[in-house]
Amino acid sequence: MVATGQGPYAILMERCKEIFVLGSSVSILHWDMETKMPPKGLGMRAEQLSALELLIHKKLTDPEIARLLEACEGETSSYDAVQKRNVYLFRKSYDESARLPDALVSETAKHSTMCNGSWKKSKAAKDFKMFRNDLGRMIELREQAAEILKDVKGSKTNYDALLDQFEPKMTAERIDEVFKELRDGLIKLIDKVRSSGTVPDLSVLNQKVPIDVQRKISTDAMSFIGYDTTSPEAGGRLDETEHPFTTGSYDDVRITTHYYEDRFFSSLFSVMHEGGHALYDQGIPNEWMYQPVGTPCSYGIHESQSRFVENVVGRSPEFLNYALPRFRKFSPKSFKGLKNKDIIAAANAVNPSKIRVEADEVTYALHVIVRFEVEKDIFAHKVTVDELPQLWNQKYSDYLDVKIENDAEGVLQDTHWSGGAFGYFPSYALGNIYSGMFLEKMQKDLPQWRKGVRNGEFAPVLQWLRTNVHSKGDMYDPADLVREVTGKDITVAPFLKYLERKMSKIYGF
Amino acid sequence: MVATGQGPYAILMERCKEIFVLGSSVSILHWDMETKMPPKGLGMRAEQLSALELLIHKKLTDPEIARLLEACEGETSSYDAVQKRNVYLFRKSYDESARLPDALVSETAKHSTMCNGSWKKSKAAKDFKMFRNDLGRMIELREQAAEILKDVKGSKTNYDALLDQFEPKMTAERIDEVFKELRDGLIKLIDKVRSSGTVPDLSVLNQKVPIDVQRKISTDAMSFIGYDTTSPEAGGRLDETEHPFTTGSYDDVRITTHYYEDRFFSSLFSVMHEGGHALYDQGIPNEWMYQPVGTPCSYGIHESQSRFVENVVGRSPEFLNYALPRFRKFSPKSFKGLKNKDIIAAANAVNPSKIRVEADEVTYALHVIVRFEVEKDIFAHKVTVDELPQLWNQKYSDYLDVKIENDAEGVLQDTHWSGGAFGYFPSYALGNIYSGMFLEKMQKDLPQWRKGVRNGEFAPVLQWLRTNVHSKGDMYDPADLVREVTGKDITVAPFLKYLERKMSKIYGF
Secondary structure, eight states, X not given: OOSXXXXXXXXXXXXXXXXXXXXXXXXXXXXXXXXXXOGGGHHHHHHHHHHHHHHHHHHHTOHHHHHHHHHHHTTGGGOOHHHHHHHHXXXXXXXXXXXXXXXXXXXXXXXXXXXXXXXXXXXXTTOTHHHHHHHHHHHHHHHHHHHHHHHHHTOSSHHHHHXXXXXXXXXXXXXXXHHHHHHHHHHHHHHHHHHHXXXXXXXXXXXXXXXXXXXXXXXXXXXHHXXXXXXXXXXXXXXXXXXXXXXXXXXXXXXXXXXXXXXXXHHHHHHHHHHHHHHHHHHSOGGGTTSTTSSOSOHHHHHHHHHIIIIIITTSHHHHHHHHHHHHHHOTTTTTTOOHHHHHHHHTOOOOOSOGGGOOTTTHHHHHHHHHHHHHHHHTTOSOGGGHHHHHHHHIIIIIOOOOOSGGGTTTSOSGGGGXXXXXXHHHHHHHHHHHHHHHHHHHHOTTHHHHHHTXXXXXXXXXXXXXXXXXXXXXXXXXXXXXXXXXXXXXXHHHHHHHHHHHHHHTO | OXXXXXXXXXXHHHHHHHHHHHHHHHHHHHHHHHHTOOGGGHHHHHHHHHHHHHHHHHHHTOHHHHHHHHHHHTTGGGOOHHHHHHHHHHHHHHHHHHHSOHXXXXXXXXXXXXXXXXXXXXXXXXXXXXXXXXXXXXXXXHHXXXXXXHHHHTOSSHHHHHHHHHSTTOOXXXXXXXXXXXXXXXXXXXXXXXXXXXXXXXXXXHSOOOHHHHXXXXXXXXXXXXXXXXXXXXXXXXEEOSSOOEEEETTEEEEEEOOOTTOHXXXXXXXXXXXXXXXXXXXXXXXGTTSTTSSOSOHHHHHHHXXXXXXXXXXXXXXXXXXXXXXXXXXTTTTTTOOHHHHHHHHTOOOOOSOGGGOOTTTHHHHHHHHHHHHXXXXXXXXXXXXXXXXXXXXXXXXXXXXOOXXXXXXXXXXXXXXXXXXXXXXXXXXXXXXXXXXXXXXHHOTTHHHHHHTTOOHHHHHHHHHHTGGGTTSSOXXXXXXHHHSSOOOSHHHHHHHHHHHHHHHTO
């Protein structure tokens, strides 16, 4: 460290800490809103979130920050790599935020709280019309922001500016290329699966598993991956929400899942998915706490970690062979007569469906591609709010060959838009692609990892993820991190190869 | 309303709202810390609370507030009573807060979080020494604040300045007088009880009632008093903590209780006590939301509401006669053979004990008097931190005739000091006194109220409390509110009369 004491860098990092601390308070208020808040409290919560977001925005755009940044930038030649990156990341946030008017930030925060409420009501009533106006306003607000951010970021389009918030330096053009390769590969794979003639027995997924047994399975899964929610030193929690999510950072990271008696895989894999996110958040180096580099790299990289734990590990024959006897211990009755082979086939069954969060690994990206295309159309003004349900249903029919019966299982299924998170969805499929690349590298570094998982040993895998991904925080943009870890540019091939290998065994082609 | 639009009064009320909204965010973070936060999250939580408390302090002491207050004060002759009171209360907060240095506010907030952590560990280990240093520092911090506040408030002593925060215009001198009358009356009553020769069978309180049955009883009790935690329009919650508490305001008010299998009264009466607090918080008029008058009057008045619901109603023969058959429905086995007469006697048994929160109505105030005297000594430098356990134990021996065996059941039993809340305890006994005065008046207004409760009807009582106490928010200082409702100055007589009446029937004197 070169710049210490009360030099501009030290002061800048103090400011960063203040902003981070307020942001982490916002996370707790959001978590509480989703999990614990009495329903009547929504109005006050909207006021709280809006006030805090505004304060964060004001702190981030304080003209003093610009002066500090300039002072730091004048001395970066003597900075180490972490310091340089901290200044770069703070500059980026500052330039983007300083241009967003206070009123827009405040209204967006307040509106997202109300909009989330109307989304919930609308979904419960299976009626898009109840959500229509709030969604329309949210699109307008995000468009206003995108218009400004496009200019700052030098993005080609409004939608590119939104994408860059979740996946720095990624563009719709590049995603189009990658998604085309992905889509073509997946469609070939789906054809092979179909032609194989093998049809896994999906009924094993729908047998009733009492909720309290599922809770025990969740606890066991968290213990397997090393996500601690129970010890006196625990830094995690598990709660229940309709739509599972992860929030928090460092020493306070929280995940949620949902339980349906006739879909125990849904809770198990939600816990492993969100657990993968949580391990990443907990794995950011503590010595970078409250610094710009002390945050995850991108939403796509985040998703690579969750998908890695959920799919690469959780749906592997090795994990399921290890886990099934344990499930059986929790409830001999529920899992009686279930064979390892059947549960592995069912966990990896390729089966086009309506709901993204329940989708299998092969068809999952098609759900994402629908959303990516719809979002591109929204921000290119090629579709109106009123046309969204129809466009959605049409694409589900075209790409997944399923018929959407109502808005709750269609355009209303995800929470993201109600919070204004347009540009987020592509991260999910990018996460798949990154996870395939990471797997290819880990396979070389840890050739015995599958054997370990078969014996209930996840620690070496976690250690590999910690060393290669978690410990790097936000030192690199996502494409650079992937190159740093794997030595390669973003490529779909390893993910497709991984799927092909697994599916060929299960489907026998 | 005279001053509207963008006049100074309207702007001042906007500022007040900003401060209130941040304060309510702090409440949620505190609640989360006590109920849900993973243990490892304590360090980050301390940072969050300290940052928010500092922001609140900065907003409250912004020099612009002084200018707005002066402008308002120049036009109060045209204000209505609510506006006048708002300006008076804001001026009081401002004058007090403006004098407290930022560093002191921030350090106190941060220290209280850490201190609460060390109190918990220390209590679990039954070892005061683990708490000693943090408590010592907390006393120093509060003394620094008191020294400043004394001057602003015109208080005679540091301790008076601390008292005034919880019970405006109350002094240690006045409390000494009131508590003397109270102590004398209680001691006479204890003598009568002892001389009566009646000894209620307390074993009925220790019979095992499964926790899930106790949870049903809690739900039933909340439903009886009209504290809604379950409907889609609910504005309340119930959670579990070691030390029960209430937090929140208006549409988001939360209570906690604790469950011990062999002390079902403890959970029932905690729920009714905290429920009484919660009803008050929910009963503040919504049209005063975010204004200074839109807050409860004082801690003593708050306590009068909780004690009213817990003791005057909850421990009344009428409520217990109504409730016992319901308990029995939830668990015929647990309450088999229990007679109404026995549960009433046990619920009102006079039995000097070690733990304040488990104390009976008659001896309760003696616990408070111990704390009041110890606190006076602390801030008069008549006792050192290291001497606290011994002084505590001596007073418990002298006043309650019980022998404290370890610090957990002694000086470590309450959370208050760990949060710096010196001067809070007297509110509890003042609450008893106020509740007696309110009861005397309500008895005249609603002579049939006991009959109603016997039939499960609490609504008229709640309506009386809403009209006479809750709806008045912070329009009056506590002594004035009591005079407004009852026509009398603070007097211990009605509370003693109420106890005498109830105990004479139970003990037969």
